[in-house]
Amino acid sequence: MSVRPGVLGPVPEQTVRVARAAFPKGCPVLRLRDTLGPVFADADFADLFPARGKPGLSPAMLTMLLLLQYGEDLSDRQAAQAVAARIDWKYALGLELTDTGFDHSVLSEFRDRLVAGDAGQRVLDLVLAAAAEKGLLKTRGRARTDSTHVLAAIREVNRLELVGETLRAALNELAETAPDWLAAHADPDWFDRYGRRVENYQLPKTDAQRQAWAARVGADGTRLWGLLTGPDAPVELVELPQVQVLRRVWIQEYVVIDTLDEGRVVVMRDPKDRPPAAGRLVSPYEPDARTGRKRHTAWDGYKLHLTETCDPGRPRLITHVETTDATVTDFEMTGVVQAGLAGRDLLPGEHLVDTGYVTAREIVTSREQHQIELVGPVMPDTARQAVAGQGYAAGDFSISWDAKQVSCPAGKRSNRWSSENNEHGNPIIKVRFSATDCRPCPLRQSCTTASSHGRTLKLLPRAEHEALTRARQQQKTPAWQRKYRPRAGIEGTIGQAVHRFGARYARYRGHPKTRLQHQLTAAALNLTRIDNWHTGTPLARTRTSRFAALNPAA
Numbered sequence: 001m002s003v004r005p006g007v008l009g010p011v012p013e014q015t016v017r018v019a020r021a022a023f024p025k026g027c028p029v030l031r032l033r034d035t036l037g038p039v040f041a042d043a044d045f046a047d048l049f050p051a052r053g054k055p056g057l058s059p060a061m062l063t064m065l066l067l068l069q070y071g072e073d074l075s076d077r078q079a080a081q082a083v084a085a086r087i088d089w090k091y092a093l094g095l096e097l098t099d100t101g102f103d104h105s106v107l108s109e110f111r112d113r114l115v116a117g118d119a120g121q122r123v124l125d126l127v128l129a130a131a132a133e134k135g136l137l138k139t140r141g142r143a144r145t146d147s148t149h150v151l152a153a154i155r156e157v158n159r160l161e162l163v164g165e166t167l168r169a170a171l172n173e174l175a176e177t178a179p180d181w182l183a184a185h186a187d188p189d190w191f192d193r194y195g196r197r198v199e200n201y202q203l204p205k206t207d208a209q210r211q212a213w214a215a216r217v218g219a220d221g222t223r224l225w226g227l228l229t230g231p232d233a234p235v236e237l238v239e240l241p242q243v244q245v246l247r248r249v250w251i252q253e254y255v256v257i258d259t260l261d262e263g264r265v266v267v268m269r270d271p272k273d274r275p276p277a278a279g280r281l282v283s284p285y286e287p288d289a290r291t292g293r294k295r296h297t298a299w300d301g302y303k304l305h306l307t308e309t310c311d312p313g314r315p316r317l318i319t320h321v322e323t324t325d326a327t328v329t330d331f332e333m334t335g336v337v338q339a340g341l342a343g344r345d346l347l348p349g350e351h352l353v354d355t356g357y358v359t360a361r362e363i364v365t366s367r368e369q370h371q372i373e374l375v376g377p378v379m380p381d382t383a384r385q386a387v388a389g390q391g392y393a394a395g396d397f398s399i400s401w402d403a404k405q406v407s408c409p410a411g412k413r414s415n416r417w418s419s420e421n422n423e424h425g426n427p428i429i430k431v432r433f434s435a436t437d438c439r440p441c442p443l444r445q446s447c448t449t450a451s452s453h454g455r456t457l458k459l460l461p462r463a464e465h466e467a468l469t470r471a472r473q474q475q476k477t478p479a480w481q482r483k484y485r486p487r488a489g490i491e492g493t494i495g496q497a498v499h500r501f502g503a504r505y506a507r508y509r510g511h512p513k514t515r516l517q518h519q520l521t522a523a524a525l526n527l528t529r530i531d532n533w534h535t536g537t538p539l540a541r542t543r544t545s546r547f548a549a550l551n552p553a554a
Contacts, residue, residue: 152283173241
């Protein structure tokens, strides 16, 4: 199938007449078409289609349809029905009233093309370009970023269900690919054990029985892997996706040990002996999902990072979307987000974030590489003296960077200054004072408890140390707090994306498809906000319960 050239055509006269009669006061979909015009052109997606072949549906039309679908959180079947039945959608897509639409599978096929071409960002950028043409987008203004958790399109399983389902998935894939080979080699017990979905309520109840069942599954999976890697198995079977998942899960969950009675046996690993969460599979059907934890919340899936503009006098538009696995921390994403904005000429002058995104290094990097002021509360000093509020913390020492020497509150100077790396591989400066100066010092009890040596300080490199010190001082001032106050608005954006656009739950499986979902969701949310801006719809107020409103201190 090839792409036909052009853009979304003009709205047919009859469609215009009927739409105006049906919506005399207008509606969001009609207003968007009238305000922005045809946002997409077929040429924007020409690289996703072969140069030759039978012309298919307009990719510009399908892209707009996807945004209408995501704007109302519809399924593919519901969206296809809306194309055939709804006047406002026909108006937005430039279709005749008599157009009967198309099969819903077209949407899935088109999304596959967008994923293969990594074109989700392109869709968001085209919507932003249309907004910029109308003067709704400002560069070098103010932006804010935050993240939320996303649940993968899987059921949550325990370890026994994971290994059982993993083996069952591999057997199902082999049954489809090489049924004769599997029928000749499968144990008769496998049909009873793995013929149906593994459910926890069907599994043994006592610990001893569950351990025995896990060992039985481990032995079955090990035997199957041995058959697949043997000389009688077709070589291509071992490369099947679910077979490779079986290999990874067995390495993750099982270990082979030698016993006196039974020889080599397969037993389940101790939970502490499993790989870290970043490399640990949670489902055989979603190899990209990981387990994330944030305070008291744990989930299997991904994290969504949204960045939006927040300039006075303009609509709040999402300018950048990042989807990561659930184990990636916010600290790791500050530079990624800013680099993504820089590559599309959308950098802000001020970047408002919460503590999770702020480190001394990011403050310096933001300023030096992108000329951005990173505004967010930094972590407090965690040294014993600073936490207790008693004694002398690092801020009470005088540092001479040029002389590479530190003076303590008692006037003594350090005798050692060395550049090292901390446990995370980041550069630090270790400063130590002489034990002969510290032992007789009258301030010793308020300074250090070390007995074998003098006080030791760990400093960041000069630029980072000075930036961190300055940030800790500034964030206590009313001026800084006023500057930081608009950051809270990103919570409303995340709430809107979650509750209205379904961003909390992944529609599809796999990181690439989930990322596309979030990019399309951001583009659809932007269209909604552009319409709200043109109609003067005010921002929603923070909800307060009637009882909380009675609080005299509120």
